[in-house]
Amino acid sequence: MRICIIGSGIAGLTTAFALCDHPDAELSVYEQDVHFGGRADVGDGGEHCPRFFMDDYRHLLRILGMIKGPGGRTVHESLRRVRRLAHTETTGWVEISHLYRMMAKEIPLREKLRVLWAWRPSPLLAERHFSGRGENRYGSARNYSPLPLARMAANLFRSKTAFVLPGATDEYLVDPWVAHLRERGVTLTADRRVSRIEPSGGAVRVHTRAGAEEFDAVVVTAFVPDMVALLDASRIDHAVDEDGHTHCVAFTVDLDDREAVLRESGPVLYSRDGINILMQPDAGRCVVLCTLSPRTDEEYVMEKVRLHLDLRHPVRRVRQRPNQRPGEAILAGDYLRPDRITRRPLPGVYFAGSAIHNSYPIDSAEGAARSALTAAALIRRDLGLRTDRPRSADVV
Structure with missing residues (x-):
C-alpha cells in the first residue's frame, strides 16, 4: 500500500x-x-x-x-528541565515554580497586578491592519478568537513544568x-x-x-x-x-563564550518586558521570543537582551524569524x-x-x-x- x-x-x-x-x-x-x-x-x-x-x-x-x-x-x-526567572520591580529576578509568572506563588499579588497593568496593549500592539484574514501589520500584534484564548488560559492550570532541548x-x-x-x-x-x-x-x-x-x-x-x-x-x-494567528518575532543569538550567563548549569527562561529569553548554555546561545514587546526590531530587542542577561561582550551572531506569514505563525x-x-x-x-x-x-x-x-x-x-x-x- x-x-x-x-x-x-x-x-x-x-x-x-x-x-x-x-x-x-x-x-x-x-x-x-x-x-x-x-x-x-x-x-x-x-x-x-x-x-x-x-x-x-x-x-x-x-x-x-x-x-x-x-x-x-x-x-x-x-530534554532538560528549564528553570524560570521572572523580574519584579521590588526584588529583581526571582526563580518561579510555574512556567507562567501570573500563576507563580513566588510573585506577590501587587506585582502581578502591576504586570497586568503594564500589559495593556500599546497603540502599536493594538493596531490591527489586515490585508486578509490571518494577517496583521506588526510582528507581535495579536489576532485570535475568544475560544482558543480561553483554552490557552485553562491549560495554564495543567502545564506547570517545561523541558527544552540542549x-x-x-x-x-x-x-x-x-x-x-x-x-x-x-x-x-x-x-x-x-x-x-x-x-x-x-x-x-x-x-x-x-x-x-x-x-x-x-x-x-x-x-x-x-x-x-x-x-x-x-x-x-x-x-x-x-x-487567526499570533505572529511572534523570534531571534536566535549566539553569545561570546566569556559571558557569565553561559556558566548556568542548565537551561533558564528569563521573562521581562514582553520578551522571553531561553538560555541554552550548552549551545552557547539564547532564543528570544517577542510576544508583547512594544517593538520587535533587532536594535530594540538586542538592547533588552543585553540588559536582561547582563551581557558584557559583542554577540557572535543574530538570526531573526519574523514569523509574519500565516504559515509560520502560532495557531490561535x-x-x-x-x-x-x-x-x-x-x-x-x-x-x-x-x-x-x-x-x-x-x-x-x-x-x-x-x-x-x-x-x-x-x-x-x-x-x-x-x-x-x-x-x-x-x-x-
Whole structure:
C-alpha cells in the first residue's frame, strides 16, 4: 500500500512513525520547504521559537523516547528541565515554580497586578491592519478568537513544568527523527511541493513538479493556510477558513563564550518586558521570543537582551524569524473537525496537524502528534494494514 504524507512537521513525522513498522506500507513524505520539520525547522533565520515540551505531552514524549538522538541517548533523554526567572520591580529576578509568572506563588499579588497593568496593549500592539484574514501589520500584534484564548488560559492550570532541548531543534529533534524514519524505509523528500491532489479511481493522485503519482492514502498535515491553498488548487469543496494567528518575532543569538550567563548549569527562561529569553548554555546561545514587546526590531530587542542577561561582550551572531506569514505563525484559532473539512467525502484523504481537533487543548506539538496518531489508526483500519512487529505508537 502506497501512502503519501504531505508535510514534515511534527504531525507528518508522527504519522510516518506510527505507520513505518507495517511491512505492507510504502511511505513517502513530501516537504515543500528545503528543510524538514515544518514549524520546527531551523533555517537561515534560526529557530521558529523557544521550543518547550510540557510535562503533559504524554504521547509525544513517549515517541521521543523511541528515537535515538546525538550521543546515543534518546531525544527524550536529551530534554532538560528549564528553570524560570521572572523580574519584579521590588526584588529583581526571582526563580518561579510555574512556567507562567501570573500563576507563580513566588510573585506577590501587587506585582502581578502591576504586570497586568503594564500589559495593556500599546497603540502599536493594538493596531490591527489586515490585508486578509490571518494577517496583521506588526510582528507581535495579536489576532485570535475568544475560544482558543480561553483554552490557552485553562491549560495554564495543567502545564506547570517545561523541558527544552540542549541546543538546536534540527540537531536534537528533527534530524534524528528523519534518520529514524529513513532507517525504517520511509522516503523523505524536501523541496517537493504538492500542487494539487485529486481522486483517481480508488486511489488519490498527487501532483508535484516531478509529475503525478498515485497513492492508496494521502495524509495532509499542512498548516491551515497551506491546507486552504492546497484544497483550493485541487478544486476540492471545503469548509476551512484561515483562522487567526499570533505572529511572534523570534531571534536566535549566539553569545561570546566569556559571558557569565553561559556558566548556568542548565537551561533558564528569563521573562521581562514582553520578551522571553531561553538560555541554552550548552549551545552557547539564547532564543528570544517577542510576544508583547512594544517593538520587535533587532536594535530594540538586542538592547533588552543585553540588559536582561547582563551581557558584557559583542554577540557572535543574530538570526531573526519574523514569523509574519500565516504559515509560520502560532495557531490561535478554533479546531478543525477532520470529518467536516471537505464538504463531500474524499476517500483516501486524511488530515492531521495542530489545528485538527484532538484531546490536547491548544495548538502544540502534542496536539499535532495526537491528531497524527488518530489519522494513522484510520489508515490502518481502512487499508487493513498488518504488522509483524509491535507498533511504534498507538492511537490516542
